[in-house]
Amino acid sequence: MKLKTLALTTALGASLGLGAAIEAAKAQDSLYVPLLTYRTGAFAGSGIQIANGMHDYLEMLNQRDGGIGGVKIAIEECETGYDTKKGVECYEATKSKGPLVHNPYSTGITLQLIPKAQVDKVPVLSMAYGLSAAADGSKFPWVFNPPVTYWDGASAIIKYIAEKEGGLDKLKGKKIGFIFLDAGYGREPIPLLTQFATQYGFELVQYPVPAAEMQNQSSQWLNVRRDRPDYMIMWGWGAMNPTAVKEAAKVRYPMDKFIGIWWSGGEDDARPAGEDAIGYRTLNFNGVGASFPVIADIKKHVIAKSLTQTKPETVGENLYNRGVLNSVLIAEAIATAQKLTGKKVVNAEDVRLGFENINLDAARIKALGLDGFTNPIKLSCDDHSGGHEVYMQKWDGKTWVMDGKWYAPMKDVVRPMLTAAAADYATKNNVPARTEACK
């Protein structure tokens, strides 16, 4: 019996060891990119499109170019259900396979991974989400949040409102409501909005929406009806968004004064409210629609060959394109790392370097088939976000249309705040001083 147990244990150990060896061998001839996604659960409505976009762009590179620099990308999705605990489990499960980057796709998960990234030396890409202060590369060498942070986004909305009112000084005495998912994500811009309220003299009224009440917001909107804010800002996700738009219409809140962050701007967020949603606005930093060369390539090399879970009619929708842009940044960081190191099969430390040297200028954007899809994005050793330009989009009843031009957030005001917040985080969490050299 003992012998049998010993034999079984040995066989199990050997097979596990063999599995690890195979994984390691695979990692040596491919670029392993795990994608933490959520196609199930309460937030799947937003998560599926993002997951599809991320997957399809990387798959397109495999099909069209044979990967990046001739090396195939090994794409692996891990289902988090937008649950922080499961997200950390996914991180741990993929860690041993030699990931080049981690994409948490949740602010809650990102906050958990930030301390781990520095220890495990794998960069974390939290594209326009996560901890805003992580934009400070001197304190967070392993975390990247391009092209803008939440604080940039909040400042861009305030700037938009100020322009409508005739200047920042006209904000004095105004009442601005902030309805948000009561989670790490939704609470992230509160420090900036609070400081802006003091600085510019407006009153900030907060309306938290617990996750359990996402589809039951009538109380919050009755409060809005009573308080009559001059503008409403929303930081919603998943089922919270369409419910909020419907409830806003129900209490007759003027849609042209209701502005969401970029994660509140999916087609399925506005569509359910029908014509009542016309005029609802959100920020954006990626193109919407399928009329881009990059999307044509995805259709040709991935959708047409059924190498995806994507429903063809959703290609080109806002969150799908957002996922594509996320993978563009991953691929660009890897390509940059290959160029800088001269290696084809790069490792996570090389990719971190690649991220710090991303320079998507107009020529590169055109070469990648992204003309009109994104504005230039440039990162540096110090600035891991860039505070790049955004634009406002409005719902016309059928689709999102651009409202005005691309414009910059209030970077001059936000950047010092980000630096101070990063220093504060580093002190409170005993973050060691950066040792990674700037190249």
Next chain:
Amino acid sequence: MLYKILIDPFVQMGAAPDLLVQAIWDGFVGGVLYALIALGFVLIYKASGVFNFAQGIMVVFAALALVGFHQMGVPAWIALFLALAVMLLLAISVERLVLRPLVNQPDIILLMATIGITYFLIGFGQLVFGGEPKRMITSELGIPKGAQDFDVFGGFVSLQNIDITAAVMAGIMVAALAWFFSKTRIGRALRAVADDHQAALSVGISLNQIWVIVWFAAGIVALATGIMWGARSDVSFALEIIALKALPVLILGGFTSIPGAIVGGLIIGIGEKIGEFYWGPLLGGGIESWLAYMIALVFLLFRPQGLFGDKIIERI
């Protein structure tokens, strides 16, 4: 501070009665929908002593089946009947595959089994229908859109047609269930099973048949609830979370009482809306999710068996 807690909310109620009426109406509609979910729990608990943890996902599953059939090109009303057929099939499957093999097992085993059913239905639902939110086929089912607005008390009160329909539908459903339980042969058999399994068996009532009927009845209630909640927002797996709101309703109304589910639902619905609207801002907002439990617990201090529950005295 005491002024803000004890006086100011009532001053606000007097100053803007239209908002008070609106809050009560919103709470009433929410309460009706909570009551419907709770009703599903009560039906199954009464007949089998099982706390059906899967009631929430049954709401989602029923609504997804309805929308899913319609997306396949089936006309809305036929899709409705097919969704009912799916719920019947589910009831039969649960009885055959879960309840029958677990006869005479402790209650905790049956509870765990319903948790298993929940996770199965989540996975199966996502496999068949996908995880994307879906639009409820409101207009196709003839549910009116728009609102009835009344300019009263110096403001306005807006009653959404969907909410009015929900209230009417819930009323009809409760009346139909009450009639079914008290006037029909099967209904009386259900009550007999609820009162005493052994005695019911001894007079020839088929427990298996009763279980199928009661799970199917809970399925019908789940479909009605799914249609109404889905029409208010959309049909997604997030709806399952709302089903948890039925727990304080059950604590309040008692696990075995249909009137308890209705009255409990209304108390919780209206209580949480009034609480969130007038007292929520004092506590930073977002108090609804725990306020419902607070209300239920306060009631429990005075009536531990719930509003309509039976007082059980066990003599040792």
